[in-house]
Amino acid sequence: MILSVCGKGGVGKTTVSAVAAQALSREDGRRALVVDADPAGGLAVALGLEPRKTLNDVRKEIIEEVKAGGRDEKDLAVSLDYLLAEALTEQGNLALLSIGRPEDAGCYCKVNVILKDAIEGLAGRFDATIIDAEAGIEQVNRKVLSSVDYVLLVSDTSAKAVKVARTIKGVADQMIGGQGTGLLVNRARDADEAGAVERGTDLDVLGWVPEDDTVRRFDGEELSFLELPDCPARAAIVTALEKTGLI
Amino acid sequence: MALFEEQLTEVRNLLDGWRGSGSGRDFDCSAREPWPDGPSLVLEEETALELGNPSAASISLLIWSEGGGVEDGKVTLVGPDVAEAASASVPFGQVVIAGGTFPDEYESYRDVRDAVYDTRLAGFSVRTMPSRQSVWCRVSRDAAGRGFSLVDLGAALIDSLKSLDGVSGAQVVFVTAGVDEVKKLAGAAAGAQRIVDAMMKMYSEENYDCETCEYQDVCDTVMDLKKIRQKLAEGKGSG
Structure with a gap:
């Protein structure tokens, strides 16, 4: 099962995602493969992991392989498999893949397609x-x-965040289709506000998910x-994840 | 000079040395029960033995011989097998030699290469980086507990190669004895890779201008590459 956590920033x-990873680690x-697809790389920090290599590093290396020539698609596919494995940061039954921040200009659509296929293959x-x-x-x-x-x-209780979540669902229905979708309301004061x-x-x-001092402390420190x-907060997130079928 | 003749000679000389010093052990795997195929993901926490981790020495070499001399069905181990390794990670050298006839060099190379790439065994993960001539493997604790040996891997590679048209025999050498022993394969691996790269370039770029080609030195040494070039150039001219 592949579950993506989406929503407005902040x-x-x-x-x-971190609680989901922790639940799976138990x-x-x-x-479980945990993909930090936010270029800011917050999930790696939240999990206390330090990736040595990111997906963007892999992308750059594969571009160099293509530029060097002499590699057919099969060579590139096995190279990508090797480089992706190098980019995994493992902790118990979890493997983290961080997307990193693209820095180079230019269009590498073909490389990006190869990367997307490779990640899907890895997830499989x-x-x-x-x-x-x-x-x-x-x-x-x-x-x-x-x-x-x-x-x-994921949204907080603001109308703007819920609206963004609604927009994402609309786009997902159009671009993905057939996937499950549900909203988790984060940092609500109480049941009335969530209601x-x-x-x-x-x-x-x-x-x-209620405001929670433990989560705040883990974030802050x-x-x-x-x-x-x-x-x-953890209990509420795990209950929601059970409804998605992830755990 | 035939395509991989220099590398074959180099590997045979190394094998003679290892056998002569008693560090090379030969196994005949022609009647060995095949290890089952299976998924290839082995996480670090599930790993009994890692071979050729990117931070360790790793060299992979794939060559062929059309002139005989392949010790068909033989796997040679230089260093500890899975159950004998003193540490959880060892350097790794892998030499695969196919014997037979390879009339269409480029297609033959791709077939032989794919047969190696596509060998997947249960509880064993393998990753290959052609440009680094390296191979990185993990043996799961479960597979190690069920007696998985590098001879099983060698046998699977040999079976896979011999399923190809034109391949009449194959042998495999694994080196786990230490960084220095693995690095003895570096010259042969680099030479083989240069030949493959030159061949790939001829087929993929269809540029037969020797004056501007970075592989001119390779073709000057390996006459079979010149024959390939000539064949391709004639094909282009007639097309």
């Missing part, structure tokens, strides 16, 4: 894949996430969410 996607026998070897998507609709719109099974929309959000949207609301203890 609503807590990375926290939800499931013996299941191997894991039991579950979580993608912490870039804020907004761009990655969905550009079909970067075309093989996602479930789009977990108000639910009444104001046609999105399927999976649940709401850059502690690894892989060590996050049981707390109300």
